[in-house]
Amino acid sequence: MNGSGERSIERLGGLIHSMPKTAFLFLGGCVAISALPPLNGFVSEWLVFQAILLSPSLPQWTVKLLVPAVGVALALSATLGAGCYIRAYGVAFLGRPRSEAARTATDPDRWSLGTMAVLLTMCLMAGLLPSLVIDTISPAAKDFVGGRMPTQAELSWLSIAPVAESRSSYNGLLVFVFILFSAYSARWIIHKFGSARSRRAPAWDCGYIETSPMTQYTGSSFAQPIRRTLGVIAFSVKERLDMPAPGDMRPARLSIEIKDRIFDYLYAPLTRAVETCASGLNILSLLTIQEYLALVFGALVFLLVLVAI
Amino acid sequence: MNFLFDLVAQGAQMLLALALAPLLIGFVRKLKARLLHRKGPPIIQPWRDIIRLLRKEVVLAENASWLYRSAPYLIFAMTWVAASLVPTFATGLMFSWAADLIAIIALLGSARFFLALAGMDIGTSFGGIGSSREAMFGSLAEPATIMIVFTVSFVAGTTQLSEIAAYMAGNLELRASVGMALVALLIVAIAENGRVPVDNPATHLELTMVHEAMVLEYSGRYLALIELASALKLLLYISLIACVFFPVGLARHDAGLQAMAIGLGAYVLKLAIGEGLLALFETSRAKMRVFRVPDFLGAGLMLGLLATLLVFVTRSL
């Protein structure tokens, strides 16, 4: 982010025009880290999933049931990660610049670019030729966990198959070639038989000519749906909205409070627990049917958990 | 000779998927129109639209970047590759071992990633609306799909689609977990394809759109490619459901031409049934609120999770 001198993501935007090389490399990094094929992140994710799929052979019941939960957590974090990088890349590199600094940013020097390029190439290699990489690092893995995967290099066409080919296999290179082939053949056919003309015009955007970069989604806006869906569970997110009545000219106001629930629910109750205990017995006789039920239900579940453990 | 036959079969499947996908969209539109006592456009109409769009000049926004221009090709290619890896009329085709179910899901994830980025490239608010909604839906739909994949592969012992289909066809089993996985997959399929309770494919309301909002600034051949990709995605999901849960009539790759012809007939029939159900479902329901969709997808995710849990019930006995 040195090229623009801005630190806040909300003041960037449009860097793909002013820092084209960085934008390309950064995109590669985003794809890799979001565990998307055909780069290396996906290969790792794929191998973890394959490991999870072997879990039914584990003997312990509780572990058996926990493994799918781990799987879902992994998948959720991967997709949330992808969403996060769409946001980061979309707000910082795409769209129109939100500040002068973003407009005049330049690519960093050759060395930084070179470093990034080397890393990206490595990501690509690991993604396309995972078998070679797996074989290379498996001696080290053997020392750590005491087991190793079957050697991958002798499998045909550089694909990987951790257990057996009939069970699962993945060939990054073939998929990649496949994608490139389809994309280029589509392009060739369209340019040949369809049209290759294009023309530049102002963005459509419902016909209202508005040059303000304010009309772009901000990072905070982009995250809002996810924040509202998941944030309410993990943290206690409160949006406080002050919308003036029609005809009122004062500015509208939105403030967001994010509280860490763990703190609130773990520590604060402890201090309150003592007083609650004192008055708790009295309240018990005033509960509604629903609260009685909840009490009984909680006790039942507690007992069952005891039995399970 | 055998190699050549395999190659032809694989190529035929790719082309078949491409040719059928817009027809599928046309068919579901026609059915919906008939259900509303309307005549509806001919089934071939989506193909006509795509061809017309391909011939048109592209109007690019002034600040569109290279990403914006290359994204449609990438999205199309990824979706097409994913769609052609799903067995349609025959299992075990040449390239089917190149990627398993997880990789197919991830390829669609990549396509989504680029589409969401393309939506944000011009810097208009509608692209942002679409992208942020898509990111929210995607972050729930993908884990749900993964859970379905888990269930199915726990049952079949593989993540290889051809093998799964073969297993499902060979061992007729009624399982609660598989049933739940099917329901979950239906939920995910509806959400991923932007069909009615989640998104309205026929909408013109800028503020409620998801997929259409992201592609609002696209025109000409780029739009055609994206439309084609979304048609392919619908085809992919229906084929996926058909081949995993109803693998009746699927031919083995070495079974010869006659079996393949039967497989093809069965496949087209399955597609038609799937489309009919989709059209019925879509006409009888209103689109849900945007923040009900996470609940809907969450239900899909939970069902997937439940399905994986239930796999153990019969497994252990």
Place this chain on the structure above:
Amino acid sequence: MELLTIDIAHMLAGALVLTSFMLLYQDRLSGLINIYTLHAVILSLSVAWQAYYQDAPHLYVTAGIAAIFKALIIPYSLRRIIERLGVHRTVEVVGGVGITMLIGIFLVALSLVVMLPATAAADPLAREDIAFALAIVLLGLLMMVTRRNAVSQIIGFMSLENGLVLAAAGANGMPLVVEISVAFSILIAFIVIGIFLFRIRERFDNVDLFELDRVRGGRS
């Protein structure tokens, strides 16, 4: 053939769990009653299948009772009641469907973990049925706890009770208990409905009182 029989029983019990989840998800009263009807239909099918599997004719009677009372009479009367109360189009505000479902999943996992090892010696089908039945009972309880509306609490209770019937049907060799429990539970269901409706009417009276106050205030 044996395998298919078990499969169908398993499928029906699984569908019952699925329907319990649908009950958790649905927030409209009329929809809730529809799903409850489905729940009862699946229950009676399941019990009937048990009857066939165990070759126990008395279970057919149980299935018949379940079908007539739970799938026909109770939904019909409930629908009449909510229509008369004018709440059939009410949307109940259910907070955090996601969390509720997550707890539901946890409960299912819990009942599997508890029941499967505990009943290792029993007949596989009975074993499975009991595990599922416990899950349904817990889900019914969960629904009663999370809902505020009296009618949905009743439905939660009755789905819970369906779980009990499933368990009883699965455990072969206690026919009389089954009959009695069915009869008894229907009795209880009606008592509970009575109590809850009394509560509802109480609430409605309150509303009326409030109206009365308002009118009086306006006149003076």
Place this chain on the structure above:
Amino acid sequence: MNFASKQTATQSSPPSCLPWPREIVDKASWLALAESLAKGERELLSLWGETSCVHMAVLEPREPRLRIVTFECPEDSFPSVGRLHPPALRLERAIHDLYGLKPEGTPDHRAWLDHGRWGVRQPCGARHEINTVCDPYTFLTTEGEPLHLIPVGPVHAGIIEPGHFRFSANGETVVRLEERLGFVHKGVDRLMGGASIERAAQIAARVSGDSTVAYSLAFAQAVEAAFDVAVPPRATYLRALMAELERLANHFGDIGAICNDAAFALMHAQRGLVRERILREAASCFGHRLMMDRIAPGGTVVNLRQDNAAALYALVDWIELMTPRLIALFGDTTSLQDRTVGTGVISEALVKQYACGGYIGRASGRAFDARKAIGYAPYPQFAFEIGASKEGDVDARVWVRFDEIKASLKIVRQILDEAPGGPVIGAWALPEDWTREGAALVEGFRGDVFVWLRIRADGVVQRCHLRDPSWFQWPLLEAAIKDNIVADFPLCNKSFNCSYSGHDL
């Protein structure tokens, strides 16, 4: 014209307005009236300008229901009503744009109808040429979290009228919505000035295509009031018939459109069917699908034949058969109800403040209906219930419309049963003595349409003011979006269905 005859005796000298006399007031009474509006003692009906004076029409809580006052402003400025009573703000901005009269002390100095594209400023007042292409417009501001703006329109993807909506939002949460209208400005005020009565009637009929009958009726009633013309009884019945058919067609069409916005195409198709049949019946009875130009000052242009009456009976029978099914389809579709219940709530206080008419007001607890409140002929003869609700959400607005459909069907049946015979248009002539003024308040499907006009002795319209109900409904849309998300706006907007054309004049 029962009310007109009552007033003739008291009227002695021109210029006054019939049936509600116009008073000229000083600054103190003008401000006192504005304050009583702000306190909620009276309701603002309209505010309009002329070359050197402003007029205000208010709704009184007692008889006579309407009061029209005039403030002369030789210095081209008048005390702002909007400063005290926000509903007047947009009307004042429009007056300033067209006539150049400045509202003193107004908090909002921005232009409203004038986007700087007319090539002229204050076209009805001072008239000076300008050559800007487009004026910049300052939207109201927001604070707090990083927000983004969503500019929607003026060109929408569907076939609807142009209007611009500016959302300030954080993700899906709407922080503020501001409307910018005026894209369909047609210069009706200037077209009207100097037009003959026939031509003016045609213009009035084209103000808003979906309520052409209501506008024609309001215009005709104002002219008839001004010249004290008696309308034949059969004509009043036929006018009411047309008005009710228009109401039915619009309500059916709009309910379908609301459902279509929630992607419930089934309802849309069914509704479209009913609406189409009404329009076709209207075409065969009156010779025009929308019944445009069928009402003339003095009566109606067409008569209803016996066979057409029979067809209308059949139509009413059919709609009465369909309506319960459609109501059930709307009320029992869970997914649809989930969208409409609790969406876009307008409070009763706001509706009362804005004196918002039509289904929007009625759904939020303001039971005003010009058919009952003014009681123009032939409505006092009919027994009908107007819909009412207090919920104020999208759902309530749809239910109120269902109630209005039922009421309209009842009225149509009564008209067909009881319509007297006789001529449909009475002969009348211009009195040629002095300039006359007239006013009328008529209930269109959207709400009350207000018309005030002044006709010179030679039969030329000097000034005609047409006020669409949307003037007081549009601002409420800005409030309806509160606590809703961006994606629910189309549903709120469609449930309002305010007129762009009638508003932008």
